Amino acid sequence: MKLVIGNKAYSSWSLRGWLAVRQSGLAFEEVNVPLYDEDWSNRREGDEFAPSGGKVPILWDGADIVVWDSLAIIDYLNEKTDGARGYWPEDWAARAMARSMAAEMHSGFAALRRHHSMNIRRIYPSADLLPEVQADVVRIMQIWAEARARFGGEGDYLFGEWSAADMMFAPVVTRLITYSIPLPRFAVPYCQAVVSHPHMQEWIGGAQAEDWVIEQFEGPAEG
Ligand SMILES: N[C@@H](CCC(=O)N[C@@H](CS)C(=O)NCC(=O)O)C(=O)O
Structure with a gap:
């Protein structure tokens, strides 16, 4: 492939x-x-x-x-x-929710995506969020919290084990870190678990080794 x-x-x-x-x-x-x-x-x-x-x-x-x-x-x-x-959880209800969350990520959260482009190499100080970005972050925290509470169990990820839902939200995790967006307490260890996942570490290492710079994606978000 x-x-x-x-x-x-x-x-x-x-x-x-x-x-x-x-x-x-x-x-x-x-x-x-x-x-x-x-x-x-x-x-x-x-x-x-x-x-x-x-x-x-x-x-x-x-x-x-x-x-x-x-x-x-x-x-x-x-x-x-x-x-x-293990792309999707085995439990039927968990699977339904994981697929819905992945689909919502795929089609939604446009404000967060537009105003806070992914930039894995940077961390900027926290700044006020536009109301529409704040609304996206609130919704993401709601669905993360629900997935963790219902299906997270003892695992580190949204549905316990690393799944396609985590893959779809991984660039959201890196944005939350890049722009120092304040998080509810439950989300901090989740975000840490995502960036510590071996596949994420491999990708982050690759990003750090790149020397391409795209100016339009550099700099803190406009608030
Ligand atoms: N819905 C697509 C989105 C793909 C996409 O927009 N990729 C961006 C890079 S992150 C791209 O290729 N942009 C180049 C362009 O639009 O010219 C997916 O889920 O893969």
Whole structure:
């Protein structure tokens, strides 16, 4: 398999797709492409990018199978590994909630995503949040708290074990850290557990080793 991803420092959807592929335990080649560099528009029109409309992540499984979009990559790999790699919790009610949370992340939280772009290499001081960003953070804390309370058990993650729900929220965790967004007490150990996960440590190491800088994603969020 081959996974095409953007900058590890900035590309939050790439992180989700990469975590999904890493979870599969299957061998894959990683192709890193710097987003928005001088060659970006040529590259995104090329064959490798065409199926996704020019966005990353893109998973190629051989020459004929292509899966783009983070959620589709999770589901494809869950099926390819016969549901054996723990993408979704086994318990039916937990699974329903985990899928709903992943879908809500995928389609929602636009204000947080727009105003606080992922930047894994930085930590900025806490600043006032726009009301719409605050509303996103409140909603995220609500669903995290509910998942942890109902299904977290003794585990460190939303549904106890590391799952696709954690993969989908991992770039939210890094944003909360980057922008020093105040957290309710229960969320602190959860965020620590996410960034300490071995796959996250591997990704963060990769982000730190990159020397690409995209100015529009640098600097504290406008409040
Ligand atoms: N819904 C897609 C989002 C993919 C996406 O927007 N990726 C960004 C990088 S984080 C991208 O490729 N942006 C380049 C562009 O829009 O030109 C997914 O879940 O994978």
